Amino acid sequence: MLPVLAVLAAALLFGTTGTSQALGPEGTTPLSVGAVRLVIGGTGLALIAFTLARRHARRRMDAAPRPRLTWRPLSLMVLTGLCLAVYQPLFFLGTDRNGVAIGTVVALGSAPVLAGLLEWALTRRAPSGVWVAATAAATLGVVLLGFGGAAGTSTGTDPIGLLGSVGAGASFAVIANAQRRLLDAGWDPFTVVGAMGVSSAVISACALPFVDLAWLQTSAGVVLALWLGLGTISVAYVLFTWGLSGLTAATAATLTLGEPLTASILGITVLGERLSVLAIVGLVILALGLALLAWGSRSPRDPAPFAVEG
Template sequence: MLPVLAVLAAAVLFGTTGTTQALGPDDTTPLGVGAVRLVVGGVALALVALAAMRARRSGVPPWSRRAVLLMVVAGLCLFAYQPLFFLGAAVNGVAVGTVIALGSSPVIAGLLEWGLTRRPPGALWLAATALATTGVALLAAGGGADAAPDAVGIAASVGAGASFAVFAVVQRRLLDGGWPPLVVMGGAGLVSAVPALALLPTQELDWLARPDGIGLALWLGLGATALAYTAFTWGLGGLTAGTAATLTLAEPLTAAVLGIAVLGERLSPLGIAGIAVLAAGLLLLAAGSRRPRAPRPYALEG
């Protein structure tokens, strides 16, 4: 049950991003905030990983090209999620973009894991994922989504969902290869910080010179990135990638609750029903995930 709680805690931290940005400086841009978030969070994760490696008496598995490649892929997926998600949201609206990105991620992760392990997803996962995804769609519709889907926006949102799905599956492989969660996440975080750092000069960052801007950067980088992804990766060690990806659908649930409680937003009855359906799907999956997963479903070098 602890891995489930860790992934849910990560999703809650992810869900604070929108509210935090809304309460921050008015002159921020989504890409600028995303780049700063990854630079701060990536560097923090790398430092924690370095400390973890030094503290481990037994060390870590031998470095190999495959392990390095998997960490690079995870880091690039972590970076790619930001612009793809924001592009999908900009073209089709936040609600539609969120539904497509977050709704596609668990399905893609489940299919990828099916292909790697040769074990189809269980009926409980299928039912819980369908229920949770339906809840996300109802929540978006209840928030007033009325944009006509555009092909470019759909492709970007699906790309964002695929990026997170590949990120989760690749991390699962590294964990199965004996790599500690902090090292796995630290490597991915460091890789993601490199392209994010290159993106910074293209963005307006005057807001970083103000106290509220510094607070925004620190929370998003340390709380909603470093701490959140560490919790996610640790929880992933006891779950399949598909299950973990589905549990992260608690992110829009958190965002909706914070929007109502903190920002004074209102939801229609359809949106409220979406919250209930989404919560039911997550509870169903959490209850079914209490059984221990099969250890090492696929080896790092397999």
């Protein structure tokens, strides 16, 4: 049950991103906020994760030897950082073209489905009946939430925006499966997430010279950058990856649908947004789907049918 709670806590932190940006200073852009967020968050993630990994290694002196760092696990580690870096521009492309509701729905709703299908293709193991039922309910809830939207409003769809949102969902699905393969190969979860932090920070730092960072000169901008970096990246991904060590990639991805649930609640209580009846029904169905998945994930994860060569 603890892995489930860890991933849900990560989803809660992820869900504060939109509200934090809405309360942030003027002059921010999705690309500048995203780049700064990952440079700070990726660096903090690496420092926290590698520190925990060293402590974990000292406690496991008598355990199995650490797998060797060959090109295959190294490529998977870099892949997770790359996917984390490209997730945000794709996500914001979708929200810019289709609005926050539809863009978020497509990105987060597609992630668990794509993660489950990718895991099925890699492992030849069909998802469990509980996962199928819970994911169907949670995805339906997200769709109703997005298309219900705010009371009295409507949003159109743009094909390029939809592709961007699906691409964001696919990026997250790849992260979950790549990390799952590294964990199955014997890599410590904190080493895995630390490598993702380093890779994403280095990639995002390359974008800093090309974005406007004037908003960082304000105290509100500094607070925003630190929270988005340390809270929603460093801490959140340590929790997510630790939880993933006890769950399937499909289950972990579905549990992260708690993000739109959190974002919607914050939108209502903090930003004063009003949801339609359809969106409220979506929130209830989404919560029920997450509860079903949490209940079905009480037993330990089945042994993985494959391992990455170390």
